Amino acid sequence: MDLALFLQLLINGLMSGGMYAMVASGFTLILGVMGVFNMSQGHFYMLGAYLTFAVAVSLGLPYPVAVLAALASMALLGVLFHLAIIQWTIPHGFFHMMLVTVAFGTIMTQGSLLTFGYDAQVVPAMFPGSFTIGDITLNRGKLLVIVGAIIVMVALYYFMKTKMGTAMKAAAENREVAGLQGINAKRVFWVTMAVGTGLCGIAGALIVPILSATNVMGTNVFIRSMLVVIIGGTGSMSGALLAAFLVGIIESFAFQYIGQLNLLAIFVFVAILMFFRPGGLLGKPLPIPGQ
C-alpha cells in the first residue's frame, strides 16, 4: 500500500470515528450514569441532522446557528424525554427503560417522516470543496467533523472535571453512595440526559453537510456506537473516544481489502478484545440486566 492511500484511508477512518465518538460518548454517558440503555440515541442524531436542515435551509439561517439550534433542541428534547418518561420508568428496571427508548425512537422516526418526507435532505457545506496535499485529497467538510469532534470531546473532558461532571462520575460509580454525599441524583440525571442527547444533536449537525439526512441514518450509526461502547468500555468517555476512532479506522481499512465484509472485521476485533478484556479498553463490563 502506498503512503497516499494509507493516509487517505486514515482520514476516512478519523472522519467516521469523529462522528461515532460524539454519538457513542452520549450513549456511554447515559448508560454509565443513569443505567439507561438508550436505544433512541441514534434517533437524536437523525433529528439533529434534520433540524440543522430545517434551520439552515428552510429558515435560511447561518450554519453555525443551525448547529447550535440542533445542540440546544436535542438537549432540551432529551431533558423532556427524561422528565416525562425515563425518570418514571427507572424504578421498573432495565428492560422497561430500554423499551420506552425504542418507542420514543420510533416516534421520532415517524415524526421526521411526516415532517420532512421520504426524500433525503442535504445541507450545503459551510466549507465546500477539497484540497490536496501530495496525492491525498482532504475534504474540508470532513476535516470540520474531525476538528468538531475533537473540540466537543475536549469540552466534554473539561465539563467532566466541573462540580457537575464530578457528580455525574460519582453517580456512575455508585448512585447510593453519591446520594449520601449530598449529590442530587435527579439533577445529575437530567443534566446527563441533556449532555448525552445534545452530543447527538451536534453530531447530526456536523455530518449533514457531508451525508444526506435520512430517516435510517440514526439506526445505522447506533449499531457502530454500541460497538464503540463495548470496545471502549461502559461509562468511559476516553474509552469511547479511543474506540470510536479505532472503529472508524478499522472500517475504512477493512473496506479497502475485504469490501462489504468490513463490519465483520470490527466484530472479530470485538470478539478478541472481549476475550482478553471483557470490560473493554478503558471501562467496565456492560451492566447485566436485572442486577
Added chain:
Amino acid sequence: MGKLSWKIFIIVLVMTMLVAVLPTLMACKAKEEAAPATPAQPAQPAQPQKVLKIGSVVTFSNKEGLELKKWMDLVMKVTNAQGGLKIGNDTYKVEIITYDAGSDDAKAREGLERLVFQDGCKILLNMFGVNEILSAQICEQNKILGLGTGFIPEGADPKFNYYWRTTGIYFARAFHYLVYNDYFTKGAKTGVIINPESQSGHILAEEYGQAMKLAGLSVYPEIYYPSDTVDFGPIATKVKSLNANVVDLAGAGGAQAVDIISSLKDAGWKGYLSPSSLNKNQYDNLLQRVGKEYMEGTEMLYFDPRGIQKDPTMLKWLDEYTKEYGEFVETGCFWISGWWFLKDALEATKSTDTEVLKKYLDNMPHGVMTLDGYSQIFARPDVNNLRTIDCAPGHGIGMIKNGVMDFYRQVTVKDQYLVSIKAYNLIDVYQKYWDKYGKPTFPPEKSVFDFADLTK
C-alpha cells in the same frame, strides 16, 4: 393499576401525542398550503353497477411504494369519475385495494392473502417491495393474475403460470449499453459497478457488467457496500485506487447515490458517472453537493416523462396527477406500468375472466404505451418460459448540460430487447425460438438496433 402507574401512563400518552401530533400538524399544514384550490366538480356520470376488484401490496416505507399507491388511487378515481372502465358490453367500477407490504415477507403475505381470501380480488397489480416469488406463488396457488415486478431470475421460472413481470430489469440493457458506449467513445476504458450488498444488488451488477463489456469497457470486480453504510469515503477511495474511468451506481438508492457521488468528488475521483436511479429531487440535492461542473456530460435516466411523452392519453394522465396532488413527482410513473398492460388486456379481450386474460397476456404480440413510453412483454426461451412474461421498458436518456438535464435520446423497446439478448450472449437460444415461433414485432418507434446487429 396503581396510582403511580396511572400517572406514568397519562404522562407517556400525552408526550407521545405531543411528539407525534406536532409534526403531523406541520405536515398537514404544509400540504394544505401546497394544494391548489379545488375547482367545482362537474356532475358525475352515473356509477356502473359491476365492480372490478384489483388488489395491490406495496411497501409504504419508501417513496416508490407511496407514489405507486398515489397513482393507483388516481387511476381508480379518474376512471370511475369518467363512468368506469368499459369492458365488452359492461362498464365496471374500478376498485383498487392497497395494503402495506411492511418490511418482511410475513406482512406482505398477510396482505396478499387478505386481498385474495377476504377481499375477493382476482387480479393483483404492481407488487412493489414484495418478494417476487411470494407474489408469484400466491397467484399460482390461487389461479389469479399477478402483474408485478421482475428483479430476480427465479421470478421468470416457468413453474409460475399466473405471474407477469410488467416492470423489471431483465430486458433493459440497451439503456446502459448506450450510456457506456458513449463514454467509451469519449475515451473511457475501464468501469466499475457500485451496488448495495443484496440479492438484487448482485443481479444488477452482473447484468450491468455484461452491458459494460459489450460496450468495450474492461470491468473491475463489483464493489458492494452494506445497506447500513454510514460513510461512503472508503468506497470512493477504493474506486480512486482502482483508477476506474466509469462508475455505475446500478442499484444504489437515491440518497446513497448522492452520498457516493459526493464522496467520489471529495476523494478527487474524475471520470464518467452513470447514476441510473436518481430522481429530480435527488439530482437537485446532488448538485448542491458537487456542483454542476462535476456532473457535466453525465448521462442518466431522464426523470420527468412530461418532457418526452407525446402520447395525448398519457400526457392527460400526467396532468391529472398534478391536478390531484399538486407538485409533480415522477417516482411512481415507471412502477404503475402494470395497469396499462392490464387495461389493454381487459379492453382487448372484453372479458374479466382470469383464463381469458391469461391467454391474452401469455401471447401478447404488441407493446403498450405507459407513462414513460412504450413497454412490451416477451417470452424467455433462455429459461424455457415461452409465455410473454418479461418486460422491455422504453426509457429516455438525459444528459447533463450546464447543470440541467436535457433530453438526449430515447431507448426503445426493440433496443432494450435486442441489446439485452446480445449482452447476455443468448443469441443462439433466441434465434431458435424466433425460427420456431417467429420474430416479435415492436412498437412503432425508431430504434438504433435491429436483428442484423446481433451478429455484428
